[in-house]
Amino acid sequence: MTTELARQHAALQSLVLAEDDPDDVYLFRKALDCLDNTIRLEHFADGDTTMDYLRRTLQDDPQQLPRLVLLDLNMPGNSGKEILRQIKSTEGLKRLPVIVFTTSSNHGDVEDCYAMGANSYIVKPRSFGQMVHTLDKFKHYWFDTVQLYPSERLY
Amino acid sequence: MGASYTLPNGTDQSRFLEALLEHTLSAVYLFNVPLRTNTYINRRYTEVTGYTLEDLQNLDPASGGIMSLIHPDDMGEVLERFGKDPAHDTAPIKPERALRIRHKDGHWVWHYTRYTVYSRDSEGKPLEVLGTFVDITSLKSHEAQLQTLAAQNAATFEQAAVGMAHVGLDGQFTKVNSRLLSILGCTRAELLEKRLDDITLEEYQVENRTQVQALLDGEAPDFSSEQPLLNAQGTPVWANLSVTLARQGDTPLHYIVVLEEITARKKIEQALEESNAALERFAYSASHDLQEPLRKICAFASALERRLSDQLEDHDAKFELSRISDAARRMTDMINGLLHLSRYTKTVLEKRPLQCSALLQLVKENLEFTIESSNASIHLNNDFVIYGDSVGMQLVLTNLIHNSIQYARPEVPPEITIRTEQGDHKQIITVSDNGRGTAAENCDRIFEAFTRFADKTITGTGMGLAICRQVVKAHNGSIRAHSALNEGMEITIELPLEEQTS
Numbered sequence: 102m103t104t105e106l107a108r109q110h111a112a113l114q115s116l117v118l119a120e121d122d123p124d125d126v127y128l129f130r131k132a133l134d135c136l137d138n139t140i141r142l143e144h145f146a147d148g149d150t151t152m153d154y155l156r157r158t159l160q161d162d163p164q165q166l167p168r169l170v171l172l173d174l175n176m177p178g179n180s181g182k183e184i185l186r187q188i189k190s191t192e193g194l195k196r197l198p199v200i201v202f203t204t205s206s207n208h209g210d211v212e213d214c215y216a217m218g219a220n221s222y223i224v225k226p227r228s229f230g231q232m233v234h235t236l237d238k239f240k241h242y243w244f245d246t247v248q249l250y251p252s253e254r255l256y
Numbered sequence: 257m258g259a260s261y262t263l264p265n266g267t268d269q270s271r272f273l274e275a276l277l278e279h280t281l282s283a284v285y286l287f288n289v290p291l292r293t294n295t296y297i298n299r300r301y302t303e304v305t306g307y308t309l310e311d312l313q314n315l316d317p318a319s320g321g322i323m324s325l326i327h328p329d330d331m332g333e334v335l336e337r338f339g340k341d342p343a344h345d346t347a348p349i350k351p352e353r354a355l356r357i358r359h360k361d362g363h364w365v366w367h368y369t370r371y372t373v374y375s376r377d378s379e380g381k382p383l384e385v386l387g388t389f390v391d392i393t394s395l396k397s398h399e400a401q402l403q404t405l406a407a408q409n410a411a412t413f414e415q416a417a418v419g420m421a422h423v424g425l426d427g428q429f430t431k432v433n434s435r436l437l438s439i440l441g442c443t444r445a446e447l448l449e450k451r452l453d454d455i456t457l458e459e460y461q462v463e464n465r466t467q468v469q470a471l472l473d474g475e476a477p478d479f480s481s482e483q484p485l486l487n488a489q490g491t492p493v494w495a496n497l498s499v500t501l502a503r504q505g506d507t508p509l510h511y512i513v514v515l516e517e518i519t520a521r522k523k524i525e526q527a528l529e530e531s532n533a534a535l536e537r538f539a540y541s542a543s544h545d546l547q548e549p550l551r552k553i554c555a556f557a558s559a560l561e562r563r564l565s566d567q568l569e570d571h572d573a574k575f576e577l578s579r580i581s582d583a584a585r586r587m588t589d590m591i592n593g594l595l596h597l598s599r600y601t602k603t604v605l606e607k608r609p610l611q612c613s614a615l616l617q618l619v620k621e622n623l624e625f626t627i628e629s630s631n632a633s634i635h636l637n638n639d640f641v642i643y644g645d646s647v648g649m650q651l652v653l654t655n656l657i658h659n660s661i662q663y664a665r666p667e668v669p670p671e672i673t674i675r676t677e678q679g680d681h682k683q684i685i686t687v688s689d690n691g692r693g694t695a696a697e698n699c700d701r702i703f704e705a706f707t708r709f710a711d712k713t714i715t716g717t718g719m720g721l722a723i724c725r726q727v728v729k730a731h732n733g734s735i736r737a738h739s740a741l742n743e744g745m746e747i748t749i750e751l752p753l754e755e756q757t758s
Binding site: 128131204225227228229231 | 547555556557558559561588
């Protein structure tokens with residue numbers, strides 16, 4: 102594998118987690134650790150820094166964009182929905198899969214997010230066991246199963 | 257053209273005169289001024305006064321003679337007129353007037369009278385006066401009744417405990433009462449300068465005009481509305497305004513405006529609304545915020561459980577850890593229940609026709625595991641349509657069926673029956689089971705939140721029936737329970753029917 106390909110492969114094995122709750126981030130990491138994990142986690146604690154990171158990466162080195170974004174809805178600063186809107190309206194980012202990951206099972210939130218182009222909507226599991234189970238399925242689907250938009254990392 | 261008042265030729269004048277005096281409606285008399293008594297009266301005179309000519313002539317001159325028959329209050333004017341009579345004037349003394357004469361029986365009789373100088377002495381002073389009068393007692397009593405009635409009406413209008421006004425078709429106040437002035441804090445003169453629009457807030461003017469037009473068009477008999485009106489200081493005063501249109505036949509005359517001040521009531525209503533809304537917000541945010549730490553307790557307890565599962569041989573520790581998870585789960589259910597409760601006082605329902613069988617299907621899918629593992633059977637006696645909020649009604653059915661299964665008698669598979677009938681303007685839905693039921697005296701209290709009568713071995717939040725009641729109340733319906741211990745539970749829901757058809 103050339104270095105370039107290795108870099109690209111690493112990017113494809115990474116995800117951005119936008120989540121303000123440190124407990125949830127901790128549990129998320131621990132749950133990932135329970136899996137045979139090869140996923141690299143980039144964590145941002147609010148919407149604005151998430152957006153800054155994505156824009157900067159798009160500009161500097163689009164090859165390094167993550168495979169997908171996991172987005173919490175209730176965050177300080179720009180809310181998750183606003184970030185979703187910005188990603189889906191930014192050329193070069195709009196085909197980046199965004200998976201909403203939230204405690205809200207509110208019908209209105211689900212409707213809004215899909216209407217704004219969310220690729221999936223997952224309600225945070227209550228117990229740690231369920232969290233591991235959910236992440237396992239999530240990983241299988243988004244990292245091992247699904248065919249992403251064909252590109253030279255040009256979303 | 258001068259009118260001719262002469263009798264036809266050949267008429268016997270004396271016979272005509274006799275007949276006239278005999279049959280006329282007027283009492284006729286000839287009064288001799290120096291003698292101060294009548295020298296002639298006709299029959300009608302006796303009929304209306306009770307006096308014959310002889311009676312009159314025998315009246316005591318010392319006590320005024322015939323003049324004593326005139327009411328003292330009317331006397332002055334009579335004398336004055338005689339005194340002013342110009343020497344040769346034979347024209348009737350004008351204007352004719354009403355005066356009271358005492359009947360022989362003693363009561364006063366109103367007359368309408370007219371008199372004229374009939375003859376004069378050598379010096380030209382009146383010698384004889386010819387007079388006629390008509391009995392107007394009944395007219396006078398009608399007039400008095402009318403005056404009383406008018407005075408009563410005026411008093412009712414003026415002294416009413418509500419503000420009242422007449423408003424012209426142009427919107428101008430034409431008549432206002434004291435209460436209205438005190439409500440609006442202005443003088444009568446100030447208010448009579450104003451138009452109804454002047455005391456109406458701008459945002460209500462279009463609506464008021466539309467309603468008034470409906471009155472004019474005969475589309476509505478009246479309109480009333482609760483709205484703030486501007487007082488003299490320009491401060492809004494809450495009032496209940498009612499307007500009707502006074503008509504004579506088909507012709508509109510003016511508006512009748514009745515205005516009741518409701519500021520105090522509005523203040524209480526607003527305070528109540530605000531406190532209810534605050535309570536709902538509190539319930540919502542409290543339960544919403546409580547969920548967050550609770551979720552962490554669940555998550556960390558289960559993470560810990562998992563981490564220690566391979567290493568922990570201490571069964572007590574495992575048990576204790578599982579109790580934490582269990583308690584947290586129950587609290588989660590309660591908080592979810594609270595959220596449902598507060599949501600159903602807040603949201604406006606989305607009502608639409610719901611087929612009960614379809615609704616039940618959704619509920620069965622939700623409760624699939626519970627139903628199967630309990631071996632429960634659910635019968636829908638007759639399919640029907642509920643006009644209601646889909647989410648809310650699902651919640652009601654889910655809770656009721658879940659309860660029936662949860663509180664089944666040991667070893668007896670739950671049997672749940674749903675049936676409906678039409679009552680008087682209402683739809684009656686009954687959900688009954690063959691379970692434990694509860695003592696009859698508990699039947700009212702089981703709808704209170706967190707209230708449970710079952711023993712602790714049966715898990716539950718005490719929220720299910722409270723949510724049912726909340727949802728049913730939001731539908732303007734009622735819910736009640738009928739039960740006896742170990743004789744099953746029957747829950748009856750009544751929903752108003754008129755809303756369904758409208």
